[in-house]
Amino acid sequence: MQTAAQPRNNDVAGASMIFIMRLVLAVSALLTLFIAPDDMGAYERQGALTWLIFIGYLLHSATLLVAVRYHGNPFWHGKVVYWLDLGWYCLMIYCTGGGSSYFYPFFFFVILTASFQWGFDEGARITLAAAVALAVATWLANNSTNQGQLWLRTTFVLALGYMIAYWGGLGLTQRRRLALLREVSQLSNPRFGVDQTIASILHQTRDFHHASQCLLLMREGPDELWRLHATSARGQAGQGTRSMLGEAAAAPLLAFGDDALVQYARALHPRLPRTLEAAQRVRGAPAWRRLGADAVEPLADLLDAASFVSAPLPLRKGEGRIYLVSDQQRLNRGDAVFLQQLAAQVFPVIENIMLLDRLASDAAFRERQKIARDLHDSTIQPYIGLRHGISAVRQSLEAEHAAAAELDRLLDMTGQVIADMRAFAKTVRQGAARQEAELLVALRRQAGQVRAFYGITIEVRAADDLSVSDRLAAEVFQIVNEGMSNIRKHTRARSGLVDLSNVGGQLVIRIENDSPEPPATAFLPGSIAERAAALGGTIAIEHLARGATVVSVAIPV
Numbered sequence: 001m002q003t004a005a006q007p008r009n010n011d012v013a014g015a016s017m018i019f020i021m022r023l024v025l026a027v028s029a030l031l032t033l034f035i036a037p038d039d040m041g042a043y044e045r046q047g048a049l050t051w052l053i054f055i056g057y058l059l060h061s062a063t064l065l066v067a068v069r070y071h072g073n074p075f076w077h078g079k080v081v082y083w084l085d086l087g088w089y090c091l092m093i094y095c096t097g098g099g100s101s102y103f104y105p106f107f108f109f110v111i112l113t114a115s116f117q118w119g120f121d122e123g124a125r126i127t128l129a130a131a132v133a134l135a136v137a138t139w140l141a142n143n144s145t146n147q148g149q150l151w152l153r154t155t156f157v158l159a160l161g162y163m164i165a166y167w168g169g170l171g172l173t174q175r176r177r178l179a180l181l182r183e184v185s186q187l188s189n190p191r192f193g194v195d196q197t198i199a200s201i202l203h204q205t206r207d208f209h210h211a212s213q214c215l216l217l218m219r220e221g222p223d224e225l226w227r228l229h230a231t232s233a234r235g236q237a238g239q240g241t242r243s244m245l246g247e248a249a250a251a252p253l254l255a256f257g258d259d260a261l262v263q264y265a266r267a268l269h270p271r272l273p274r275t276l277e278a279a280q281r282v283r284g285a286p287a288w289r290r291l292g293a294d295a296v297e298p299l300a301d302l303l304d305a306a307s308f309v310s311a312p313l314p315l316r317k318g319e320g321r322i323y324l325v326s327d328q329q330r331l332n333r334g335d336a337v338f339l340q341q342l343a344a345q346v347f348p349v350i351e352n353i354m355l356l357d358r359l360a361s362d363a364a365f366r367e368r369q370k371i372a373r374d375l376h377d378s379t380i381q382p383y384i385g386l387r388h389g390i391s392a393v394r395q396s397l398e399a400e401h402a403a404a405a406e407l408d409r410l411l412d413m414t415g416q417v418i419a420d421m422r423a424f425a426k427t428v429r430q431g432a433a434r435q436e437a438e439l440l441v442a443l444r445r446q447a448g449q450v451r452a453f454y455g456i457t458i459e460v461r462a463a464d465d466l467s468v469s470d471r472l473a474a475e476v477f478q479i480v481n482e483g484m485s486n487i488r489k490h491t492r493a494r495s496g497l498v499d500l501s502n503v504g505g506q507l508v509i510r511i512e513n514d515s516p517e518p519p520a521t522a523f524l525p526g527s528i529a530e531r532a533a534a535l536g537g538t539i540a541i542e543h544l545a546r547g548a549t550v551v552s553v554a555i556p557v
Contacts, residue, residue: 018113019065022085026058029092029103050095057088082114082126090133098141104134104153111161112168120169127161177338180208184346194350195229199240201346202231209335211326213303217245217253218313218320226250252299253321258312259283263336264296265307279333288333309336314344316351387414413453439473443480443498454488456496463501472555475531476500476509482527483511483551490523491515491549506537509553525551 033054064081089110093101107130115123131154138150184201198216206214216229228250231240256262260280267276278291300308305325313320322343324331394407440462447458460480468476480498487496493513501508524541528551532539537555544550 016065016068018117019061019068021109023058023061023065025106025109026054026061029106030054030058032102033096053088053091053095057092060084060088079114079118079122082110082117082122083129085110086126086129086133089130090137093134094137094141098138098150100146100149104157107134107157108160108164112164115165115168116172119172120165123165123168124162127158127165130161131158176208180204181342181345184342195242197350198229199231201350202229202240205324205339205342206231206233209324209326209331210329211324211331212305212328213323213325215253215303215323215325216313216320217250217323218315218318220318228253252302253323255295255299256280256310256321257282258319260310260312261336261340262291262296262308262310263288263331263333264291264300264305264309265330265332266297266300277332281333307331309333309339311336311340311343313347315347384418387411387418390414416449416452439468439477440500442477446481446484447498450484450488456488456494458484458487458496458498460498461500466500466502468500468507472507472535475535476507476555479509479528479531479553480511482525482531483509486525486528486551487511487513493548503554506554506556509555511551511553512548514548523549528553 033050086107089103089106092103092106096103111123111126111130114126134157135150135154184204202214202216206212211233213230213232217226218229219226226245226247226249228243228245229240230242257280260282262280263277265277267273269275276293278293278296279288280291281288300306303323303325304327306327307330308323308325309331310321310323313322322339324335324339390407390410394404394411397404397407440460443460447460450456450458483498484496487493491513493515495514497510497512497514499508499510499512524539529539532553532555535555537553540552540554542550542552
């Protein structure tokens, strides 16, 4: 499938070269008209119009070049400029003799630039339009033109233009595929976790092919359930769904051989059944082998697909298959081969991430056990002893004593702290999943303690679509906890706000205090800044007009 993407910023130099060549052609055409006017066919009859068209094209080319070079005009990003060129060349041929015009090779300039800039589809459209324009301009300029010459030139424009469009589109596609391979390799970051990495890769692959869905089915052993990862056009970047499937539920997606590469595209029309494509190629086979419609159409109906390609996963341990599904685009065998190459590039790295994740989880479990024991021996036991001492002092006093109320309050506070620390030690020992719900519960519990102990009300808010991986949850908790502590220690605020949201592929943490006056000196929370930098994020400080201060932390997810 030949597709084209919007030109990138690093293509500006190439585009500038194209605009310079356009100006060179315009100057050359005008000089040719000036040097040899008698050779221009219908020039005598169309003299004023001819000069007007050639000078107009020169001014048009110069204006575009100046706009791109000196004003950063994004006009060159569009396809309209190539169709304007086609119109100019049609007028130039009309005014200089039609099919016998010297300027018909100018069509190859616009075909070449459009093809290498936008790919095969746009190049083929320009080629067809150029052939039609050549024929129409020739017929309007001179009805008695040499028909054989016109036919030969039109055929030559079509044939050579198609070849240029094909090779230009192929080159553009290869560059985009290399760029995708580079991007998905950069996405394979162990810090994001396996699920987030897989979701990001599937989303990038789906966007590249303009498909509707990208599915990944895999498992690590024959006795385990299948894991189905899916991302669709309606999902956000880097996010997808994950579900566990049994053998029966996963069977339709495993209808092909373990090493089979599969491509399917339904018929263009019910009356054209021969346009249906269904083929597979097994490892080591030199060619594709056709599949019967009954072997693929049930799966196509299940996926609601007009076309799909599928490739096996190159896993050292385990098995799986990846699907690219489109409800409009017609995926071809080249897309299937590239999907296999993409899987070969990415999934060995994902297996390494899974291995590192398992090793880190085992090491973290042992460390949690040690921390839980140390926490019990070095912190909880002394607190219990302190509570017993306070209780003994309280019992020695009468109920009407002035210090009795304060001692009762201290007993309640130590009891609550001991209960919280025991719950924390239990969580550390068992390694409870630190997902979104657990994170919010922990933050709101911390905010409740700040309100009870210091009288500061801090609201914790989170967006409905908040997504925080378990690897980031602990770091986010520490960042927010430090922010609450800074509100208490460095401001006179009696209220604050913590807001968590996903914006543009980043987790944004806003910690706001409602202080009546701004800090006397510029303040940068060092601990928060260090944690944000370690996570690849940024920190920003904003002072609001009413005196409040907002600390914003953005962490890529």
